[in-house]
Amino acid sequence: MAGSFSVTPWKVEGKIDYEVLEKNFGITPISDALLKRIEKHAGELHFMLRRKIFLAHREMEWLLDQYEKGNKFYLYTGRAPSGDMTLGHLIPFLMTKWLQDKFGADLYIQIPDEEKFLAKKDITDIEKMKSIAYENILDIIALGFDPKKTKIFLDTEYAGVLYKQACRVAKRITFSTAKDALGLTNESNIGWIFYTSMQAVPAFLKSVEEGRNVPCLIPLAVDQDVHFRLARDVIGKLGYYKPAILHAQFLPSLSGEAKMSSSSGKDTIYLTDKPDVVEKKVGRALTGQQATAELQKKHGGNPDKCMVCQYYRFLFEPDDGKLEKIFERERDGTMLAGEHKKELSDRINEFLEEHRIKKERARDKLEQFLVKG
Ligand code: TRP
Numbered sequence: 001m002a003g004s005f006s007v008t009p010w011k012v013e014g015k016i017d018y019e020v021l022e023k024n025f026g027i028t029p030i031s032d033a034l035l036k037r038i039e040k041h042a043g044e045l046h047f048m049l050r051r052k053i054f055l056a057h058r059e060m061e062w063l064l065d066q067y068e069k070g071n072k073f074y075l076y077t078g079r080a081p082s083g084d085m086t087l088g089h090l091i092p093f094l095m096t097k098w099l100q101d102k103f104g105a106d107l108y109i110q111i112p113d114e115e116k117f118l119a120k121k122d123i124t125d126i127e128k129m130k131s132i133a134y135e136n137i138l139d140i141i142a143l144g145f146d147p148k149k150t151k152i153f154l155d156t157e158y159a160g161v162l163y164k165q166a167c168r169v170a171k172r173i174t175f176s177t178a179k180d181a182l183g184l185t186n187e188s189n190i191g192w193i194f195y196t197s198m199q200a201v202p203a204f205l206k207s208v209e210e211g212r213n214v215p216c217l218i219p220l221a222v223d224q225d226v227h228f229r230l231a232r233d234v235i236g237k238l239g240y241y242k243p244a245i246l247h248a249q250f251l252p253s254l255s256g257e258a259k260m261s262s263s264s265g266k267d268t269i270y271l272t273d274k275p276d277v278v279e280k281k282v283g284r285a286l287t288g289q290q291a292t293a294e295l296q297k298k299h300g301g302n303p304d305k306c307m308v309c310q311y312y313r314f315l316f317e318p319d320d321g322k323l324e325k326i327f328e329r330e331r332d333g334t335m336l337a338g339e340h341k342k343e344l345s346d347r348i349n350e351f352l353e354e355h356r357i358k359k360e361r362a363r364d365k366l367e368q369f370l371v372k373g
Pocket of ligand 1: 081
């Protein structure tokens, strides 16, 4: 919480000042020197790193020290099912996939199908979470993870493994610590209070399984940091390595709000949106443009405020040269809103169509990824 914005795992609101956020969370901005180090090992840099869409970290330098000593890391990330996934949800997963490819890393993907059930009043049927979870898993597999190196699990189906470890964490977090960190109240249900300990487990599970310390890297959206602020201390006390973390910004909503929220559908693109819906939503996007085409031609627009430009920057134009051309046409007024939006919605629809084909193919691969126990 700070000033006019708030970032918690349950709610993201207001205009986020990421510099203030980094200070409040005690996370370190990603430096150019760190990027160079990542590039040295990966052979290139993902555009989300180059553009500082992943903007902060915890202990990446340590992780790379370990890597250079031959102590390879594994990856961990997750997704709590609540409904269809949005474009914004893809950001940490796309980075995770890139890291898996470049570093040959094993990966755990946690699907806490109890989390939203516990945290949200309007979600009342825990059975329903399972079918949503499976749809989400197909979306995740469709991004191209390596089945030989990736394990995906639902908390309720992997509880036999997770629960015991979660208890080890839970015993070392007091109610007052969790209350402060997570913004809980005396009225919060006790499942919610416990939840952080479930999310902590995959960050050291591989060390438990292998009987030796294995470094872990967690790419996530910055609102998830708080769980690991609590968990990292405990994991250290249990004698394991504290996980390193890479923090992503949020994809803004098409109307320019802080986060593309899955609960306010009209400015948010879901992976299931049909082409005409995408076109309509993008058609309403906030652009950095002047009030009329004439004024736009005369004064130009502002790419930083133009959500169409920003969607290219965050996801749809990996090539920096091409992105700069799009920004330039916005600035010099030669790009008009209608055309700009049409091009983006075509690009998004092309992506979604391919994604849906990959998702259908993922159905046959599901069993290769899932672990239960
Ligand atoms: N809490 C996350 C969500 O709301 C899900 C999650 C579980 C997660 N484990 C994680 C996210 C690890 C990032 C990293 O979607």
